Amino acid sequence: MNSLNNLITKRLQKIADDAFIIGHRNAEWTGLAPTLEEDIAFSSMAQDKIGHALAIYTLLNEHFNYPKPDQYVFTKQTQQYYCCQLVQLPIQSYDFSLMRHFLFDHAEIIRYNELINSTFTPIAQIAQKIKGELKYHIFHANTWIQQLANSSPEALQKLQQSLNYAFPYALNMFESPNTPEQDQLLQTQGVMPTETEIKQQWLNNITTQLNDTPLVIPCITQSNTGKGGVNGVHTPYLTQAINEITQVFNTESTSAEW
Amino acid sequence: MNTENNNLDPRIQRLDLQQNSQNPNPNPEHSHWETYEVMVQPKRGDAHTHAGSLHAPSPELALVFAKEQYGRRDKCFNMWVIPTAQIFAFNPSDSDMFANNIDKTYRNAGGFKVGEKISEYKKQLNSK
Numbered sequence: 001m002n003s004l005n006n007l008i009t010k011r012l013q014k015i016a017d018d019a020f021i022i023g024h025r026n027a028e029w030t031g032l033a034p035t036l037e038e039d040i041a042f043s044s045m046a047q048d049k050i051g052h053a054l055a056i057y058t059l060l061n062e063h064f065n066y067p068k069p070d071q072y073v074f075t076k077q078t079q080q081y082y083c084c085q086l087v088q089l090p091i092q093s094y095d096f097s098l099m100r101h102f103l104f105d106h107a108e109i110i111r112y113n114e115l116i117n118s119t120f121t122p123i124a125q126i127a128q129k130i131k132g133e134l135k136y137h138i139f140h141a142n143t144w145i146q147q148l149a150n151s152s153p154e155a156l157q158k159l160q161q162s163l164n165y166a167f168p169y170a171l172n173m174f175e176s177p178n179t180p181e182q183d184q185l186l187q188t189q190g191v192m193p194t195e196t197e198i199k200q201q202w203l204n205n206i207t208t209q210l211n212d213t214p215l216v217i218p219c220i221t222q223s224n225t226g227k228g229g230v231n232g233v234h235t236p237y238l239t240q241a242i243n244e245i246t247q248v249f250n251t252e253s254t255s256a257e258w
Numbered sequence: 259m260n261t262e263n264n265n266l267d268p269r270i271q272r273l274d275l276q277q278n279s280q281n282p283n284p285n286p287e288h289s290h291w292e293t294y295e296v297m298v299q300p301k302r303g304d305a306h307t308h309a310g311s312l313h314a315p316s317p318e319l320a321l322v323f324a325k326e327q328y329g330r331r332d333k334c335f336n337m338w339v340i341p342t343a344q345i346f347a348f349n350p351s352d353s354d355m356f357a358n359n360i361d362k363t364y365r366n367a368g369g370f371k372v373g374e375k376i377s378e379y380k381k382q383l384n385s386k
Contacts, residue, residue, distance in 0.1 A: 035291075037312050037323035044326045136325060143318045 007186055008120060009064050010082070010177040014230055015111065016056035017083035018173070020073065022104055023049030024241055028091050041140060045101075048133045055126045063122055074249040078239050082177055084229040086169035088238040095148075095155075099162040102141040103170040106209075107202045109134045114198070119190035142209055149213035160215055167218045169226030174199040177230050294320040295345060296328050297338040306338050317341075 026046035033039035057069035066072050086104065091097045112134055115127035148155040174195040176183050183194040203221070210217060227233070291313040297306035309328040314320035320339040329337060348355070359365075 035313060037314065037327060041323055041326040044330055140322050143316075143322050147316055147319055 004185070004189065004191075005064060007178050007182050008191060009060060009066075011183075011186070011192060012056050012060060012123065014082040014177055016053045016060070017081050018087050018104075019049045019056075019108075020053035021081070021083045021238070021241060022087040022100075023047070023053060024245055025087060025089075025091055026097065026101065029094075029097065034094055042097075042101075045133075045137050045140065048130070048137070052126075052130055052133075055130070056123075059122050059126065070249070074246050078234055078242055079232040081232070081234065081238060081242075082230050083234075083238070084169070084173045084175060085226040085233075085235050086166065086173055086229075088229070088235045088241065089166075089169065090237055093158070093162075095158040096162040096166065098141070098144055098148075099159060099166050100170075101137070102145050102209075103166055103206065104173065105134065105137040105141050106206050107170075107173050107198060109138050110198050110201050110205070111193075114193045117190070118192055120192075123192070145209070145215075146213060149210075149215050156214055163215055164218055168220065168223035171199075171221065171223050172226045172229065174202075175227070175230040291315045293342040294324070294339040295342050296320075296324045297340070298328055298332075298334055299336040299338075300333045301335045304335070306336075311342060314339075 023046050026042060026049065029046070030039065030043040033042050053073075054069055057066070057072055060066035061068050061072070067075075086100060089096075089100070109131075112127045112131060115123050116131065118124040118127070145159065149159050150156075176195045178186070180194070180196070183196075186192050187194050187197070207217060292315070293311050294314055294317070295311050296309045298309040299306045312320065312323050312327055314323055317339060321337065324337050324339050328334075
């Protein structure tokens, strides 16, 4: 049972770290998004993401003896992050941030919809609680991509460039900290599906969505670009993000509370 | 990205945005997204109440924006968005048309003295 716990916690850390870093990145648009309305929507979703991360960090604390969320996340080293490289990249221009949000959240909604039925009840409860939020995130992403990809040639060109750039990174969102056999075990036990399975469903879903637009998905299913985040191979951007995230925490004693 | 400036904070990085921007297709002057009016329904069966307005390029995106702008804090079951241009109103200078309404008490249900009749009828029923 203890070894099974170890497999679960690694996967949960990965899910939480991804949400935490993309939440931080997307929050960088606060005050800068293209319009006031979009600013509110995008910032609110970024907050949701950090909330999802907090829920899982709290679970890890309550069920697996991890340090309290603030303590855990503000003191761990860059190499101890399991997040994929896609979420680490700077926000760049809005077309990229929007495309990353589209690619990322289509994976999130599949993962959490499966977790609702997990035999590990605490994660099933979290998944049940946030499914409405993710539904909105997908509604937001799909509507924007449809709107822009079917508007001007300039918008389409920018989105296509962002898709080409982000897609190889996105393929590596599905890296797992466990071996395929270990993940198979988690699946057999009804804890969570394998990332390989989520990836297949994700490809189907984004293909269906983008079929209603002139956007073309690059013809690859694997890539070395953006690989290794789950094993601690990170971009320099992650260090920059963590420095910024921990700035306040590090100025006070480690017992800082807010 | 600006290579000379290592800071990734967009607020710092984008300071030279204006010098570098070469928008090939600037929007014609005064072209804006349409405004939409947002009506919020707090719970199933409630009436929708006007909450405010917003800018959006399509009805779908108006719903996307309305959810966060007017539905993220209070209780909400559903929402309507309506293009402002589709709403027809009186001219404010015509408000005198409504001026005498409160004097016409005979238009209120309260003007009908049915209360006594009802209690009399009830009494009759009880005594039977």
